Amino acid sequence: xxxxxxxxxxxxxxxxxxxxTIHSHAEELTAVLGKKVEVAAVLIKNKQKRRNIADEVLITxxxxxxxxxxxxxxxxxxxxxxxxxxxxxxxxxxxxxxxxTANKEMFASHSSELLKLAEENHVSVGFEATVGGGIPIxxxxxxxxxxxxxxxxxxxxxxxSNFILTEMREKQQSFAAxxxxxxxxxxxxxxxxNDVEGFDAFYKxxxxxxxxxxxxxxxxxxxxxxxxxxxxELIETxxxxxxxxxxxxSAGKVGSQVKGSVSPVLVSKNHxxxxxxxxxxxxxxxSDIVGRITLQGPGAGMFPTASAVIxxxxxxxxxxxxxxxxxxxxxxxxxxxxDKKESSEFWLVHGLQGNYLNPLISWIxxxxxxxxxxxxxxxxxxQLATQNKTVLFYxxxxxxxxxxxxxxxxxxxxx
Amino acid sequence: xxxxxxxxxxxxxxxxxxxxTIHSHAEELTAVLGKKVEVAAVLIKNKQKRRNIADEVLITxxxxxxxxxxxxxxxxxxxxxxxxxxxxxxxxxxxxxxxxTANKEMFASHSSELLKLAEENHVSVGFEATVGGGIPIxxxxxxxxxxxxxxxxxxxxxxxSNFILTEMREKQQSFAAxxxxxxxxxxxxxxxxNDVEGFDAFYKxxxxxxxxxxxxxxxxxxxxxxxxxxxxELIETxxxxxxxxxxxxSAGKVGSQVKGSVSPVLVSKNHxxxxxxxxxxxxxxxSDIVGRITLQGPGAGMFPTASAVIxxxxxxxxxxxxxxxxxxxxxxxxxxxxDKKESSEFWLVHGLQGNYLNPLISWIxxxxxxxxxxxxxxxxxxQLATQNKTVLFYxxxxxxxxxxxxxxxxxxxxx
Numbered sequence: 155x156x157x158x159x160x161x162x163x164x165x166x167x168x169x170x171x172x173x174x175t176i177h178s179h180a181e182e183l184t185a186v187l188g189k190k191v192e193v194a195a196v197l198i199k200n201k202q203k204r205r206n207i208a209d210e211v212l213i214t215x216x217x218x219x220x221x222x223x224x225x226x227x228x229x230x231x232x233x234x235x236x237x238x239x240x241x242x243x244x245x246x247x248x249x250x251x252x253x254x255t256a257n258k259e260m261f262a263s264h265s266s267e268l269l270k271l272a273e274e275n276h277v278s279v280g281f282e283a284t285v286g287g288g289i290p291i292x293x294x295x296x297x298x299x300x301x302x303x304x305x306x307x308x309x310x311x312x313x314x315s316n317f318i319l320t321e322m323r324e325k326q327q328s329f330a331a332x333x334x335x336x337x338x339x340x341x342x343x344x345x346x347x348n349d350v351e352g353f354d355a356f357y358k359x360x361x362x363x364x365x366x367x368x369x370x371x372x373x374x375x376x377x378x379x380x381x382x383x384x385x386x387e388l389i390e391t392x393x394x395x396x397x398x399x400x401x402x403x404s405a406g407k408v409g410s411q412v413k414g415s416v417s418p419v420l421v422s423k424n425h426x427x428x429x430x431x432x433x434x435x436x437x438x439x440x441s442d443i444v445g446r447i448t449l450q451g452p453g454a455g456m457f458p459t460a461s462a463v464i465x466x467x468x469x470x471x472x473x474x475x476x477x478x479x480x481x482x483x484x485x486x487x488x489x490x491x492x493d494k495k496e497s498s499e500f501w502l503v504h505g506l507q508g509n510y511l512n513p514l515i516s517w518i519x520x521x522x523x524x525x526x527x528x529x530x531x532x533x534x535x536x537q538l539a540t541q542n543k544t545v546l547f548y549x550x551x552x553x554x555x556x557x558x559x560x561x562x563x564x565x566x567x568x569x
Numbered sequence: 570x571x572x573x574x575x576x577x578x579x580x581x582x583x584x585x586x587x588x589x590t591i592h593s594h595a596e597e598l599t600a601v602l603g604k605k606v607e608v609a610a611v612l613i614k615n616k617q618k619r620r621n622i623a624d625e626v627l628i629t630x631x632x633x634x635x636x637x638x639x640x641x642x643x644x645x646x647x648x649x650x651x652x653x654x655x656x657x658x659x660x661x662x663x664x665x666x667x668x669x670t671a672n673k674e675m676f677a678s679h680s681s682e683l684l685k686l687a688e689e690n691h692v693s694v695g696f697e698a699t700v701g702g703g704i705p706i707x708x709x710x711x712x713x714x715x716x717x718x719x720x721x722x723x724x725x726x727x728x729x730s731n732f733i734l735t736e737m738r739e740k741q742q743s744f745a746a747x748x749x750x751x752x753x754x755x756x757x758x759x760x761x762x763n764d765v766e767g768f769d770a771f772y773k774x775x776x777x778x779x780x781x782x783x784x785x786x787x788x789x790x791x792x793x794x795x796x797x798x799x800x801x802e803l804i805e806t807x808x809x810x811x812x813x814x815x816x817x818x819s820a821g822k823v824g825s826q827v828k829g830s831v832s833p834v835l836v837s838k839n840h841x842x843x844x845x846x847x848x849x850x851x852x853x854x855x856s857d858i859v860g861r862i863t864l865q866g867p868g869a870g871m872f873p874t875a876s877a878v879i880x881x882x883x884x885x886x887x888x889x890x891x892x893x894x895x896x897x898x899x900x901x902x903x904x905x906x907x908d909k910k911e912s913s914e915f916w917l918v919h920g921l922q923g924n925y926l927n928p929l930i931s932w933i934x935x936x937x938x939x940x941x942x943x944x945x946x947x948x949x950x951x952q953l954a955t956q957n958k959t960v961l962f963y964x965x966x967x968x969x970x971x972x973x974x975x976x977x978x979x980x981x982x983x984x
Contacts, residue, residue, distance in 0.1 A: 175716075175858055182716045210694040288859035297712055298705040300883045301590075301597045302876060392643065429844045443590055444703035444876035447866030450841060461717060461859035506835045544924060 158187065158471060161251075163217070163242055163407040166204060168232035168256045168283065169196070171460030172551050173207065177463065178512060195220040197233075197242075217242050220247050229495050230463055231255040232283075239305040240264045244493065247271050252470045254463055256283035263359035265364060278473055280466030285358045288458030289451040289557075290465065291437045295365045302441035304366040307404040311358040313453040314342045314349035315381045315435035319418075320431045323398065324387050329382065339435055341454075351380035352401070359403035359414055364441070367407060371414035379417040382548055388504060391525055392420055394449045397502075399549065419501055419549040426450075427551075494498045498531045505544040512538070573602065573886060574609040574640045576666075578632070578657055580620055583647035583671045583698065584611070586875030588622065594879065610635045612648075614658075632657050636664050638792045645878055645887065647698075655679045662686050667885045669878055671698035674763075677772035680779060693888055695881030700773045701726060703873030704866040705880065706852045710780045719781040721821040726773040728848035729757045729764035729869040730816040734833075735846045738804050738813065741928040743795065756848055756869075766795035767816070767831045773830055774818035781854070782822060786829035794832040798961055803919060806940055807835055809842035812917075812965065815842050834964040835917055841865075842966075843879050913946045920959040927953070 160176065162169045163313035176183065176191055183191045195212035197220055198205070200453070207213055214220060220229075229246040231253065233239045239260045241547040243253050247268070255261050261268070261284050272279045282292045286309070308317050314336055323331035333350065350352045356378050363370045381401050392399055397420040420430045426448040430436040435453025440446050452458035500518065504525045515538070516529040528535070528548070539545040575591065577584045591598070591606055598606045610627035612635055613620070622628055629635060634646075640777040644661040646668065648654045651976050654675045658668050659682075668687070670676050676683070676699050687694045697707045701724070710719070725731050729751055729802040736747035748765065751757035763769045778785045796816050807814055812835040838845045842865040845851040850868025855861050867873035915933065919940045930953070942965070943950070954960040 245893050293713050298708050301879050444873050445867045451862030
């Protein structure tokens with residue numbers, strides 16, 4: 155029987171999960187591929203550290219040693235960082251290897267170059283593990299929704315932020331206390347900036363957008379906001395209104411361009427994200443034929459992420475198409491999506507001191523001394539915040555339903 | 570450019586949706602397939618009825634006329650009934666056509682024969698539209714979860730039942746009133762038996778089970794219960810306990826066998842189905858590597874179902890594998906799933922008159938004169954109901970969490 159030889163770059167949570175899963179599911183892999191999958195090499199940083207890796211596997215901190223192996227079919231990359239893993243994968247592709255990556259920062263930055271290089275070298279690129287952990291969102295967009303024109307994608311894609319928001323709400327904890335708990339549970343890094351400031355979510359949104367629309371928003375035009383502005387008091391206010399803060403990435407077509415946002419927003423009970431709690435991730439896809447479908451599942455963790463890598467491995471091994479072709483298809487299919495105009499939306503505005511008159515802003519309801527629900531276009535809310543430095547503002551998703559609700563129940567809402 | 574010639578059997582909601590979508594998405598189909606997709610014929614019952622179908626399409630009530638067309642590549646079947654559509658599809662396969670069906674009753678009964686016949690004739694069978702409307706659950710199980718061993722599948726797969734339960738709870742309506750509303754909205758047939766008695770859900774479960782486990786439960790061993798036993802009072806009681814009735818199909822491996830159930834059960838707030846309301850469908854897949862993922866979306870309707878058919882059409886046209894092969898793979902991959910033992914579970918028991926002592930039943934809490942929460946194995950609950958003809962019983966999913974909750978909050982629960 156022929157053998158698929160795999161190298162794993164990095165042996166952190168994801169790398170180790172992939173290693174273990176290839177062994178625990180050897181029988182299934184052989185049944186599906188008709189070939190044995192073997193880990194030939196593991197790239198590590200520190201050669202002194204003891205790891206549970208079989209003796210016959212090459213363990214090295216030198217990528218060249220791996221690339222010079224007599225047979226190497228597929229490289230799984232699960233390293234932290236951007237430029238170094240990118241250069242490793244370029245070399246692997248030129249060597250003729252298929253590649254699979256779990257590294258969203260690297261892939262968001264270099265997907266075009268990698269996909270092009272892969273196409274030239276007739277190999278495939280798998281990146282299911284970069285977004286949504288074990289949720290098969292990339293393949294659903296790519297394989298299962300080929301004719302549906304995607305109109306809008308929304309996601310809770312940062313488990314750390316969602317965990318912190320859940321803890322703050324459920325246990326009335328401060329941001330700092332919830333963050334500490336996340337760190338103790340291994341859900342947040344010692345330096346949590348990437349997660350709580352929205353950068354991790356931003357990279358994932360760029361990857362999602364490329365698959366859903368064949369293009370990305372202009373990186374410089376996407377406002378990136380994390381969850382650090384959310385206080386216990388704001389969460390309490392939202393709760394009284396029947397709303398919950400969720401950190402949501404969103405991308406949709408406006409004319410021929412894709413617009414994106416990364417920010418905490420408020421969702422009502424009718425939104426499928428209202429109930430997505432803890433480290434769970436969820437992604438909504440609005441398409442023209444099917445309507446809205448939601449995928450929910452574990453967004454991180456050793457085995458969910460390993461699952462995404464392994465399912466990619468099977469797809470890559472079975473596929474003879476390079477991924478670049480698919481991307482073009484997706485582009486062609488979504489190019490004719492109808493123009494959608496931005497209109498005014500509902501916002502929770504907090505910290506507004508003094509009067510502020512603007513005919514473009516509808517004042518829906520005052521729900522606290524400095525807290526209001528307004529209806530306005532985003533640019534007008536931004537202007538409001540520019541003129542009032544203490545102002546925080548959050549989009550209310552499905553806001554129309556909220557105001558209908560409020561008409562009946564506004565008496566029960568007070569701060 | 571070459572052309573894919575399609576016949577649509579039946580021009581009800583689904584058939585018409587497919588016809589319209591092939592026209593509205595002609596450009597996308599051509600971009601993805603490199604071929605034009607053309608509806609060559611439509612099979613109808615009543616030739617007198619006026620329909621919005623182009624002149625060049627053959628409209629006939631005679632299947633033989635369609636099968637004798639000089640070119641016919643693919644047949645989409647969307648008829649009601651079992652044996653007649655089965656015989657049509659057998660003929661189409663023998664003629665060399667790929668087939669796609671949206672008919673769950675027919676496919677649940679005849680999938681083995683159709684898949685075998687298709688394999689012999691080197692054509693493909695698509696049936697995404699038989700389960701979950703527009704939710705791509707069949708392809709997710711088949712294409713995206715090839716290495717994960719599925720342990721358990723659960724679903725809300727009957728939109729009519731879910732709509733009725735939602736209406737009864739939200740608007741405190743009787744079953745009869747909610748059913749009438751469903752009929753007025755086109756969510757239920759004039760004869761609702763198939764939906765409200767659980768048969769429609771049963772067929773879908775059999776199809777899901779075959780894909781997830783490569784085999785079905787013994788049809789005679791599956792208890793099929795619909796929602797007709799659910800009263801407004803029961804829904805109110807559940808609500809006070811923080812629980813909701815959902816009509817859920819479920820299948821899992823027990824030893825080498827697959828066991829299934831179709832019944833209304835109670836779910837708590839932590840279950841992803843708690844929030845699935847109205848005609849939405851949702852499916853949970855528990856697999857060994859990835860854990861639990863949930864797919865939610867529109868379970869019925871003209872365009873969601875057409876979406877499933879059209880995405881199948883693309884898959885079938887692109888694929889050179891007959892589906893029979895996949896099915897065997899799935900079987901091989903799931904054959905080694907570890908044995909799982911049935912254990913005692915939590916139940917809401919209603920209508921219990923007089924004392925009933927059984928050492929195998931733990932009485933957790935009395936929540937009304939005749940209403941109790943108990944912990945017991947299913948066989949003991951069944952025995953209880955056999956001896957007390959007035960007894961109704963419902964499984965509480967995630968019951969352990971409920972009793973923990975109850976310890977703190979039991980005082981607030983009363984009838």
